[in-house]
Amino acid sequence: MGKHTLGELQHAIMQVLWARDEATVAEVHEALFDERGLAPTTIATMLRKMEDKGVVAHRVEDRHFVYQATVSEDAVRSTMVSELLDRLFAGDPAALVSHLVADHDIDEAEVERLRALLNHAEARKDENR
Amino acid sequence: MGKHTLGELQHAIMQVLWARDEATVAEVHEALFDERGLAPTTIATMLRKMEDKGVVAHRVEDRHFVYQATVSEDAVRSTMVSELLDRLFAGDPAALVSHLVADHDIDEAEVERLRALLNHAEARKDENR
DNA sequence: CTCCTTGAACTACCAAGGTAATACTACCGA
DNA sequence: TCGGTAGTATTACCTTGGTAGTTCAAGGAG
Numbered sequence: 001m002g003k004h005t006l007g008e009l010q011h012a013i014m015q016v017l018w019a020r021d022e023a024t025v026a027e028v029h030e031a032l033f034d035e036r037g038l039a040p041t042t043i044a045t046m047l048r049k050m051e052d053k054g055v056v057a058h059r060v061e062d063r064h065f066v067y068q069a070t071v072s073e074d075a076v077r078s079t080m081v082s083e084l085l086d087r088l089f090a091g092d093p094a095a096l097v098s099h100l101v102a103d104h105d106i107d108e109a110e111v112e113r114l115r116a117l118l119n120h121a122e123a124r125k126d127e128n129r
Numbered sequence: 130m131g132k133h134t135l136g137e138l139q140h141a142i143m144q145v146l147w148a149r150d151e152a153t154v155a156e157v158h159e160a161l162f163d164e165r166g167l168a169p170t171t172i173a174t175m176l177r178k179m180e181d182k183g184v185v186a187h188r189v190e191d192r193h194f195v196y197q198a199t200v201s202e203d204a205v206r207s208t209m210v211s212e213l214l215d216r217l218f219a220g221d222p223a224a225l226v227s228h229l230v231a232d233h234d235i236d237e238a239e240v241e242r243l244r245a246l247l248n249h250a251e252a253r254k255d256e257n258r
Numbered sequence: 259c260t261c262c263t264t265g266a267a268c269t270a271c272c273a274a275g276g277t278a279a280t281a282c283t284a285c286c287g288a
Numbered sequence: 289t290c291g292g293t294a295g296t297a298t299t300a301c302c303t304t305g306g307t308a309g310t311t312c313a314a315g316g317a318g
Contacts, residue, residue: 007305011216025265042307044266049305063315064265077217078232081225084213087140088206093229094242096210100222103207110223115244136275154295171277173296178275192285193295261317268311274304281298288290 004055004076005083009046012036014076017056017069024064133184133200133208138175141165143205146185146198153193 006014016023016031023031029043047067050056055076058065089095135143145152145160152160158172176196179185184205187194218224 008216009306038306039308040265041309045308046306048267053304074228074232077228080213080217081228081232084209087137088209094239097226097229097243099203099206099210100226103203103210113223114226138276167276168278169295170279174278175276177297182274259318263316264314266311266313268309270309271307273306276302277300279298279300281296283296284294286291286293288292 004071004079006055006076006080009036009038009042010050010055011076013043013046013050014055014069014073017067018073022066022068024066026064028067133205134212135184135205135209138165138167138171139179139184140205142172142175142179143184143198143202146196147202151195151197153195155193157196 012032012035013028016028020027025040025044025047028047029038029040032038032043047056047058047065051058051067055069055071056067057070058067060066085091085093085096089099141161141164142157145157149156154169154173154176157176158167158169161167161172176185176187176194180187180196184198184200185196186199187196189195214220214222214225218228
């Protein structure tokens with residue numbers, strides 16, 4: 001498992017692939033055109049680079065390429081969050097949560113959800129004891 | 130206010146500057162040499178690039194440059210966390226916390242700390258009502 | 259069978275991060 | 289005054305992400 005760190009566009013492309021499991025270049029282009037307005041060749045080039053990198057794979061079907069993600073969204077999240085965690089918070093998740101609470105005004109509903117999350121986490125740990 | 134996104138080395142340099150408020154090229158180099166083993170010119174070049182970018186400033190003192198950070202660690206954290214939040218979790222902080230709990234095994238002590246954090250957050254909100 | 263269209267391949271740039279050798283300058287000591 | 293040394297400026301190169309024009313190949317239309 002290498003470093004699955006994705007750039008902006010790469011991530012956008014991956015999201016399309018994650019959403020529909022597989023897609024042609026044209027489909028990806030169409031899905032992203034409204035927000036990005038990129039040339040189809042840009043998408044195609046990026047997909048090839050991403051294949052070199054190992055995060056997508058393609059299969060030929062009916063004269064065009066059908067791409068598919070080879071890494072899960074969660075795997076990407078894991079590596080990228082870990083990276084940011086190490087860089088910015090010396091690997092301390094609580095410090096990141098603290099920053100989140102202080103900086104991104106989390107409303108009461110969110111706080112409730114988080115509290116529930118923590119309760120679940122503790123409940124799971126209780127079970128294994 | 131631009132995007133204060135820092136690369137790996139840039140962030141390491143900033144940490145030195147944040148730690149001691151200001152430092153010469155040689156001091157930064159010395160502080161990072163053990164872990165990175167970079168040439169002094171590399172640090173100097175990077176510092177100049179960072180100055181172009183606006184995240185540090187220098188003053189000449191006694192024939193050498195004394196650099197100082199012009200952005201706070203918290204400002205950098207804010208922009209970088211926000212970016213990751215938007216990219217990976219559609220801007221939902223709770224989703225990030227959820228990921229953190231699920232993925233980075235947070236031990237019971239951490240959970241307690243987080244719970245306390247959330248309590249404080251709610252307490253603050255209660256006060257303002 | 260030939261030409262057009264479509265989509266992939268190739269090539270080419272640009273910016274930013276990173277890394278560093280080399281060139282220059284100015285001070286200090288002999 | 290002359291040369292070494294210290295420290296900055298210049299220049300250069302590599303990688304990755306991003307963006308796209310141009311070329312090429314193969315299937316479909318006439």
